[in-house]
Amino acid sequence: MTIKEIFDIKTIINKIKTSQAFVNYSRILPYVKPYAFRALLAMVICIPIGGLDAVIALSLKPYMDLVMVEKTIESPWYIPFGIVAFTIIQGLLNYMALYLNTWVGGKITNDLKMSLYKKMLTFETSYFDKKKSGDIVFRFNNDADCACNGLLVNLKVFVSRLFSSVSLVCVLFYNSWQLALIATLVLGAAFLPLANMRKRINDVMKKSVSAGSAVITAYNETFAGNKTITSYNLSDKQEQKFNDILKNVFTLNIKMVQRTSWLSPMMHVIVSVGIGLAIGYGSHLILTKQITSGNFVSFITALIMLYTPVKNLGNNFNSVQMSFMAIERVFAVLDTKPKISDKENSKSLNTFENSIRFENVCFEYVKNKPVLKNINLEVKKGETIALVGNSGGGKSTMVSLIPRFYDITSGSIKIDGVDIRDYKLFDLRKNISVVFQDNFLFSGTIKENILLGKFDATDDEIYNALKMAYLEGYVNNLKDGLNTQIGERGILLSGGQKQRVAIARAFIKNAPIVILDEATSALDNKSEAVVQKAIDNLMQDKTVFVIAHRLSTIQNAHRIAVINEGNLVELGTHEELMQIENGKYKTLYEMQFKKHPVGV
Helix, strand or coil: CCHHHHCCHHHHHHHHHHCHHHHHHHHHHHHHHHHHHHHHHHHHHHHHHHHCHHHHHHHHHHHHHHHHHCCCCCCHHHHHHHHHHHHHHHHHHHHHHHHHHHHHHHHHHHHHHHHHHHHHHHCCHHHHHCCCHHHHHHHHHHHHHHHHHHHHHHHHHHHHHHHHHHHHHHHHHHHCHHHHHHHHHHHHHHHHHHCCHHHHHHHHHHHHHHHHHHHHHHHHHHHHCHHHHHHCCCHHHHHHHHHHHHHHHHHHHHHHHHHHCCHHHHHHHHHHHHHHHHHHHHHHHHHCCCCCHHHHHHHHHHHHHHHHHHHCHHHHHHHHHHHHHHHHHHHHHHHCCCCCCCCCCCECCCCCCCEEEEEEEEEEEECCEEEEEEEEEEEECCCEEEEECCCCCCHHHHHHCCCCCCCCCEEEEEECCEEHHHECHHHHHHCEEEECCCCCCCCCEHHHHHHHHCCCCCHHHHHHHHHHCCCHHHHHCCCCHHHCECCHHHCCCCHHHHHHHHHHHHHHHCCCEEEEECCCCCCCHHHHHHHHHHHHHHHCCCEEEEECCCHHHCCCCCEEEEEECCEEEEEECHHHHHCCCCCHHHHHHHHHHCCCCCCC
């Protein structure tokens, strides 16, 4: 950089505008705007907080000159009382600033978390497939806390320190411009080590975030998998795994200390040089009567007050950088565009009239590793089609494409002749009910979980759904009935009860298209029989896609599609497929029923 560039105001302004700090803070300003008055008031209060630092240093000049040198107390008797009074004012202002910052910070943090949560709800299933629970918690919750709290704390410190420094520098020049020049040159030198510090610690900070999220993931997995850990005697293994995670966190913390903790001691040394030079040259100025003893004491006091926060700057630098990086990560998430979203001018899907058609549908989770290959299939309204085949063949993937949990790689899926990507997502999913093998129930009551299918359902609709899902008797025998708490993920219910709550939820939604993804495969025979009756009720007058390993449950389907290694290899009724010599369906059927005939 040339001398001209150094003093070129436009160059300086452009560098500030393009600096990462400016970009970070400018991105968060819209979140500050609704609370601008209180935020501005908090900053304004910081001005006298910093400015009052100069009062103590400035008051020492007349006090020293009159009391210590001239041995008179006629004039400055009020100075000690004034110092106490100013300190009380400064303390009250500090409290007000802290209160306002906490209030504004809490509001901004909540708004930012709300934006992140709304953003998370727009992400497609594949986004969560690639993330760990700890990563999600850290990026959508912890980063918002770090960003906002760090922002406001740093801003408060910056404003108060700025005006404190300005006022103290004025005191320095008031007492001795020669000593002030020395002090400011040393101060500038103290900031030089910060120039490349961000690059030195950037990679360690990123690894620290990953390590922190790994800790959260470990807690979540232990909570969710406690039965597996107990049944397989995995306590020792999990303990060792968690110990390794903590060792990694410890190692990264030590690396951070190694890269940053030298900063404060170095600044202590630099600052002590400045104080030493000031004392040495100041003694000369006193002896030559260029300044008074009061000037010197006032100067040294101001200098120490100016240098003290600088000496501790290294300790605060990590938190500042963590705040910057948290803001970067927050807005990286907010800037991420969901892969599955509404097109411009997307169409409404009010009713399902004719058919669902797969046309040359191909899909892959990982590039160049196809899961579905040129699937062609048409399902008429009111038809029940069963998807069967070996595990991993692509059955669940195929039905997951209809509500656009994932988007196809090529080809098209059309409802009533319109590509589903041209419909509004809300409308598309409103017309589809899905019952999974392991249905997710939310913490709360049975009623709250059922009402997720239709928030404004009447009591009659709820009890009809209970009846059709064969839950009426079970609920009536509960002390709190529909208001019974079911625990997180419905842990207080049996597998069959959870399935029937999910079926009641789907029943009350009353969508014309129903997807049953192995809804009974995890149940015992008794539970399966009851759940199957509930499913039969749900399927009435609906267009149904059903996946089942137990072929006895799908023999009455209008057609059966056999999916093998991503290909649609056979299609027809049960009777038609049984006529195919060495057919895939016939082979599967005979494997299941030679040893276990139907009805046995």
